[in-house]
Amino acid sequence: MEKEIVIVGxxxxxxxxxxxxxxxGIHSTVYERKRRVDDGVEKASGILSKNGLDRMExxxxxxxxxxxxxxxxxAGNEKLAVMAKSVVAYVVDRKKFINLFYSAAKEAGVDxxxxxxxxxxxxxxxxxxxDKIIVGADGALSHVxxxxxxxxxxxxxxxxxxxxxGALVEDPKKVGVYVGERYIKGFFGWMVPYGKSIAEVGIGxxxxxxKSSAVVFDSFLKNSSxxxxxxxxxxxxxxxxxxxxxVRKKTVLGNVMLxxxxxxxVKATTGGGIIFGILCAKIAAESIAKKLGGRxxxxxxxxxxxxLYGADxxxxxxxxxxxxxxxxxxxxxxGYFIKFLKALGVGEFLSKHGDxxxxxxxxxxxxxxK
Numbered sequence: 001m002e003k004e005i006v007i008v009g010x011x012x013x014x015x016x017x018x019x020x021x022x023x024x025g026i027h028s029t030v031y032e033r034k035r036r037v038d039d040g041v042e043k044a045s046g047i048l049s050k051n052g053l054d055r056m057e058x059x060x061x062x063x064x065x066x067x068x069x070x071x072x073x074x075a076g077n078e079k080l081a082v083m084a085k086s087v088v089a090y091v092v093d094r095k096k097f098i099n100l101f102y103s104a105a106k107e108a109g110v111d112x113x114x115x116x117x118x119x120x121x122x123x124x125x126x127x128x129x130x131d132k133i134i135v136g137a138d139g140a141l142s143h144v145x146x147x148x149x150x151x152x153x154x155x156x157x158x159x160x161x162x163x164x165x166g167a168l169v170e171d172p173k174k175v176g177v178y179v180g181e182r183y184i185k186g187f188f189g190w191m192v193p194y195g196k197s198i199a200e201v202g203i204g205x206x207x208x209x210x211k212s213s214a215v216v217f218d219s220f221l222k223n224s225s226x227x228x229x230x231x232x233x234x235x236x237x238x239x240x241x242x243x244x245x246x247v248r249k250k251t252v253l254g255n256v257m258l259x260x261x262x263x264x265x266v267k268a269t270t271g272g273g274i275i276f277g278i279l280c281a282k283i284a285a286e287s288i289a290k291k292l293g294g295r296x297x298x299x300x301x302x303x304x305x306x307x308l309y310g311a312d313x314x315x316x317x318x319x320x321x322x323x324x325x326x327x328x329x330x331x332x333x334x335g336y337f338i339k340f341l342k343a344l345g346v347g348e349f350l351s352k353h354g355d356x357x358x359x360x361x362x363x364x365x366x367x368x369x370k
Contacts, residue, residue: 003255003292004029006126007135008144010037010112013260013277014137015101016056020285022108026292030110033117037102041094043241044271045161045192045200047175049089049356052275058104063096065194069173070351074225075180075326076335080342082350083174089356091194120147127256133288133298134256137277140244142262148253153264155245157187157271160213161202166233169193178223179326180334185209186324187271189220191229198236199229204243204271206324213240243271245320247313252302259284265305265313267357268320275357276313280305315359 005021007014010032018028034040047068053060067090070083105112118126124147126132136144140156169191176191178184186206193199203220205213217238220226247264251257259265260277267276287301326334341347355361 004132005135005288006031006118006132007137008118008123009136009138009260009262010034010102010114011137011139011260011277012098012101012274013265013281014135015098015105015110015112016278016281017135017137017259017284018105018110018112019058019101019108020282021288022105022110024285024289026285026289028110030105030112031116031118032112032114035115037112037114038095038098041098042237043161043239044094044159044243045190045202046092046094046097047089047192047270047272048092048274050087051355052278052357053090055275056278058100060090060092060097060100063092063100064090065093066091066172068175068193070354071175071177072171073177073179073338075178075338076331076333078335078338078342080338080347082347082354084351084354088354091192118143123147127254130255132255133291135259135284136256136262137259137281138262140242140261142258144256145248145258145262148256150251150253150258151249153244153246153248156207157204157243157245158207158209158213158240159187159202159204159243159271160217160238160240161200162217162238163194163198163200163236164230164233165198165236167197167199167229168231168233169196169199169229172196176225176229178220178225179323180329180331180338181220181223182327182330183216183219184327185211186320186327188323189223189226191226199233201226201230206245207242214238243273245271246317247310250302251305252299255298257284257287257298257301265309267313268317270316270356272356276309279309283308312358312360319359 005028007030073080172193178189187204189203244264251263265276266273290296
């Protein structure tokens with residue numbers, strides 16, 4: 001009997017998997033509880049690395065809002081400037097971006113069923129029949145993971161962001177990152193320019209803080225740098241979201257797989273999961289194809305994606321620990337730390353060799369002097 005591929009979640013990872021399967025001649029059905037694929041996507045920021053986007057093999061340029069060359073990292077009265085000579089990332093319109101995947105999936109003949117939620121009983125029944133491979137690509141609070149008893153994710157970041165029209169952006173080619181504030185526990189604040197006069201401002205806090213991200217956001221708006229940027233502007237919208245901060249210990253159980261945020265394939269440094277979710281979707285498609293061809297067990301997906309990206313995700317997690325450290329010591333002392341990094345030439349190094357996705361690649365550059 002031919003196995004049916006059921007993908008739960010029509011985000012970028014789930015849709016990319018369906019596209020990659022179609023390229024291999026394998027049909028899949030995507031179930032999405034939302035009635036539109038772009039409902040709620042504006043809750044998360046749209047900063048994506050150029051290198052990562054180029055690896056998608058989809059034309060993404062129609063979704064670009066702004067080109068980014070670097071970042072200013074603020075702590076206390078100090079600033080660490082990072083500025084590359086060429087574009088390193090883009091700000092994308094998240095609605096246009098996800099619709100690129102949706103259109104590509106539909107063109108490939110994928111059945112994307114919107115407004116269709118699979119409850120626990122249905123999922124368990126599907127898996128029990130043995131004629132289906134189920135992929136949970138249904139976000140940080142994955143119902144698929146819960147239904148099949150996958151090891152839980154314990155650490156999350158709670159975010160709140162808003163866009164401001166009429167903002168005073170000094171340099172629209174650079175992101176602002178703000179650390180060293182005690183009220184921002186375990187993460188950071190940010191300013192993402194959409195252009196000279198529109199800016200996204202946001203914060204993230206560790207879920208263990210047991211605070212409202214919206215309340216912390218209001219405190220962040222009083223930061224002198226941020227208040228100067230948004231002075232006289234109009235708040236367009238505000239959104240809260242939740243992002244996993246750790247990888248699940250297992251992402252395959254029997255004929256059930258997890259992908260993207262559901263698997264915790266997310267950078268703990270920034271909360272960005274789109275690029276890693278897309279890359280792991282390509283691996284998942286290959287593993288499913290080999291499983292259907294009787295060439296390897298489905299569990300090879302787990303081994304393969306961890307071998308390729310596990311080290312980078314662990315390193316992102318290690319770097320993330322510095323947020324808690326800097327925030328705990330406060331603005332003044334965190335400023336001293338930034339000043340120390342500047343003296344070591346960290347800004348220049350990141351300007352030349354910075355990689356948003358792969359700390360492993362940057363580490364290699366420490367030993368390769370070219």
